[in-house]
Amino acid sequence: MVLDLFPLVSSAFLLGVVLHLLVQVFAKKEPANLPHGSMGWPLCGETLGFLKPHRSNSMGNFLQEHCSRYGRVFKSHLFGSPTVVSCDHELNLFVLQNEEKLFQVSYPKAMHGILGNFSLLIVSGDVHKKLRNIGASFIGASKSKPEFLHCVEKMSISMMNSWKSCKQVGFYKEVKKFTLNVMVKHLLSVEPEEPLALKILEDFLTYMKGFVSLPVYLPGTPYASAVKARARLSATVREIIKERKKLEGLMGLEKGDFLDVILSKGCLSDEETVSIVLDILLGGYETTATLMALVVYFLALAPNALETLKQEHSAIRKSKEDGEPLSWEDYQKMEFTCNVIYEAMRCGNVVKFVHRVALQDVQFKGYLIPSGWKILPVFTAAHFDPSLHENPMEFNPWRWTDKATRKKVMPFGGGPRLCPGAELAKVEIAFFLHHLVLNYRWKTMADDFPVAYPYVEFSRGLVLEIEPTEAMVGNIETF
Numbered sequence: 001m002v003l004d005l006f007p008l009v010s011s012a013f014l015l016g017v018v019l020h021l022l023v024q025v026f027a028k029k030e031p032a033n034l035p036h037g038s039m040g041w042p043l044c045g046e047t048l049g050f051l052k053p054h055r056s057n058s059m060g061n062f063l064q065e066h067c068s069r070y071g072r073v074f075k076s077h078l079f080g081s082p083t084v085v086s087c088d089h090e091l092n093l094f095v096l097q098n099e100e101k102l103f104q105v106s107y108p109k110a111m112h113g114i115l116g117n118f119s120l121l122i123v124s125g126d127v128h129k130k131l132r133n134i135g136a137s138f139i140g141a142s143k144s145k146p147e148f149l150h151c152v153e154k155m156s157i158s159m160m161n162s163w164k165s166c167k168q169v170g171f172y173k174e175v176k177k178f179t180l181n182v183m184v185k186h187l188l189s190v191e192p193e194e195p196l197a198l199k200i201l202e203d204f205l206t207y208m209k210g211f212v213s214l215p216v217y218l219p220g221t222p223y224a225s226a227v228k229a230r231a232r233l234s235a236t237v238r239e240i241i242k243e244r245k246k247l248e249g250l251m252g253l254e255k256g257d258f259l260d261v262i263l264s265k266g267c268l269s270d271e272e273t274v275s276i277v278l279d280i281l282l283g284g285y286e287t288t289a290t291l292m293a294l295v296v297y298f299l300a301l302a303p304n305a306l307e308t309l310k311q312e313h314s315a316i317r318k319s320k321e322d323g324e325p326l327s328w329e330d331y332q333k334m335e336f337t338c339n340v341i342y343e344a345m346r347c348g349n350v351v352k353f354v355h356r357v358a359l360q361d362v363q364f365k366g367y368l369i370p371s372g373w374k375i376l377p378v379f380t381a382a383h384f385d386p387s388l389h390e391n392p393m394e395f396n397p398w399r400w401t402d403k404a405t406r407k408k409v410m411p412f413g414g415g416p417r418l419c420p421g422a423e424l425a426k427v428e429i430a431f432f433l434h435h436l437v438l439n440y441r442w443k444t445m446a447d448d449f450p451v452a453y454p455y456v457e458f459s460r461g462l463v464l465e466i467e468p469t470e471a472m473v474g475n476i477e478t479f
Contacts, residue, residue, distance in 0.1 A: 033368045035084055037066065037075035045077025050085075056294075056450040057347045057393070059381055063087060067381065073367055079108045079355075083374040084367070087381030089388060089408060091364055095356055095377050096415035100124060105417070106357035106374060110215030113227050114207070116234070118275035128416075131276050134268070136420035138261050139280075143424045144328040147256075148186060149431065153326055155182055155192070156432045160439045163466060171296060171442075172462040175432075176289040177201060182428060183284040187258040187277055188240055200236060200281075203229045208286055208455075230278075237274045280421065287350050288425045290456050292432060294348035295340060297462060298395045300444045305340060305397050306437065312336045313434045326431055337430045339400035345411035346383045347395050352454040353378040354413070379410060380452075441467045 040046035046062075054060030059067075063085075066074050072087040086092055095103050105124050107115075115122055120131055142148050159178055163169055180201050181192035190197050210226020217224045244259060258280065262273050299306045316330050353376045362369040369375055384392045388408045389399065399405050412419040419425075448460040 031368050031370070033363075033366060034370070035073045035075045035367050036070040037085075038070075039075070039077040039082070043080075045080075045083075047078050047080075050076070050078055051454060053451050053453050056349050056352075056380075056452040056456045059087075059384055060452065063378065063381055072381065072385075073365075078374065078376065081357075081374040082370075083376055084358075084369050086375060086377050087385075088365075089382035089385060092377035092379065092382055092410065093414060094364060095375055096354075096410070096413065096417065099356075099416045102359055102362050103356040103375065104359055105355065107355045108215070110223070113215075113217070114210045114223075114230055116230065116271075116275050116278070118272050120276065120279045130267070131272065131279075132416075132420060134262060134265065135276055135280055138258050139421050139424050142186065142258075143427055146325075146327070149328065149331075149427070150325055151185055152182055152428050152431045153435075155185075156435045159432075160435050163440070164468065166466060169464050169466055170461045171464045172289070172293045172458050175292045176205075176285065178432070179289040179292070179428070180204060180281070180285040183281050186284075187280060188237070189257045189259075190240075196236070200233065203233050203236070204281070204285060207233065207282075233278055234274050237277050238270060241270060241273060283419070283421050284425070284428075286455075288421075288428060290350050291341065291344060291348070291425065292429050293458065293462050294350070294450060294456070295344040295429060295433065296436070296442070296464070297444060297450060297458075298344050298347060299340070300442060300464075302395050302397075305395065308336055308397075309340055309433065310437045313437055316434070317438060326434060331427055331430055334430045334434075336397065337433060338426060339397040340433075341426055341429055342400050342406075342409070342411050343395055343397040346389075346409050347393075348450055348456065349380045349383060349452065350456055351413070352380045352452055354417075383409060439469055441469065 038046065040049070049062045052060065052062060054062075066076070066085070067087050073091060074085050076083050076085055078085070086095065099105070105122065105128075107122055112119075112122060117123075118127070118131065120128060120135070123131065155178060159174065181197060184190040184197050184200055185192065190200070206229035207226050209222045210229070215223050217227065240259065241263070244263060259273075259277065262268055262276070268276070299309065312334060316326075316333055320326075320330075356375050356377065358369045358371050358373050358375060360371045362371075382388065386392050389405075412422040442464040445460055445463055445465075448458055448462055450456050451459055
């Protein structure tokens with residue numbers, strides 16, 4: 001009987017020794033000027049509490065409770081590392097502006113399997129600079145080109161026309177299809193009606209689910225499926241590159257899309273080319289679609305803002321000939337539209353936080369951020385800080401008429417990693433909104449709202465009850 005119990009007793013003893021050692025590690029003496037906080041449980045720390053889903057237009061209980069107890073800068077143990085969490089706007093700005101000097105990007109290893117080794121989110125230093133400059137130069141040249149603007153408007157009108165007989169639409173799903181179609185056309189010259197476009201969309205839907213899943217690589221898990229979806233997307237882009245290079249030898253590069261621009265430069269490996277194409281697809285598809293959905297959600301709850309938006313777009317439409325397409329000059333008149341977009345970013349929080357690591361001991365406002373510790377600048381907390389914003393929980397696009405607001409919010413990030421596609425996304429959203437507000441009225445469901453997982457999803461997919469306005473504006477055949 002005693003011998004039978006020996007394995008159980010020895011296992012319990014070993015477990016006790018391990019737990020004791022872990023407690024000693026976590027309880028070792030720390031510098032006096034570390035931020036206050038809790039390191040949570042051994043191994044997992046406070047990660048589960050930090051990632052607990054909550055409405056994206058709120059800080060969530062975890063941040064509210066920790067800020068109340070420890071202040072707006074606190075220590076924790078997240079994603080397997082000792083971490084300083086910053087809900088302080090000044091510290092967030094300081095971290096982003098000192099990229100590659102005092103801090104460096106540092107996403108969990110599990111993310112590398114999904115994003116790939118050359119993702120702009122992961123690489124740093126000269127590699128990041130090279131890849132970002134190529135993407136930014138093309139995006140900067142594209143945003144005002146009539147070809148791109150007409151493409152966005154055609155697809156916007158096409159979507160409006162497809163809803164004519166609908167009483168309800170699953171807006172988030174629809175707008176994801178819209179943004180991906182725009183991006184695959186713009187980057188790879190793949191037409192929306194091609195089977196390849198549908199295949200890319202399906203793989204991207206699977207790919208994105210991996211971002212909000214436990215990093216467990218077992219058959220059938222969302223994480224494993226996402227890694228496989230990324231491999232399929234890479235294979236698809238590689239095949240397009242292979243075909244494009246064949247055509248280059250025969251006729252030269254003549255499509256004029258993003259892939260042509262990269263191949264003409266000849267400065268990237270195939271793996272780097274695949275990675276930057278997928279990165280821009282990801283940004284132009286997922287984050288733009290999410291922001292569009294947030295804009296439509298908040299406008300449904302803010303009738304005064306919606307009416308002001310309609311007036312702006314009605315004035316632009318009245319200034320044009322019947323069937324005349326929108327232009328870059330029209331976009332520059334959409335000032336209130338841009339304020340609506342910025343306010344939806346502030347209230348909806350497409351990106352809740354980013355991952356960085358301290359390259360050396362850093363002192364800030366009397367706090368120590370030790371070398372090797374992770375630091376998470378949390379944008380959500382700064383966006384709802386009452387010391388920065390009057391009535392911070394209120395959706396109020398007029399706050400952006402005060403230029404000082406732009407210094408208090410970082411809707412598209414900051415520093416060397418400022419989103420290179422920000423202007424492109426705003427143009428796309430503005431043109432879509434132009435046709436949406438002039439063609440439809442809509443209502444949201446009471447139980448349908450944005451949720452941070454931490455990536456934003458809608459609890460019911462943002463199902464809209466829609467009703468056409470008296471006169472549908474725009475005709476696809478006129479372009």
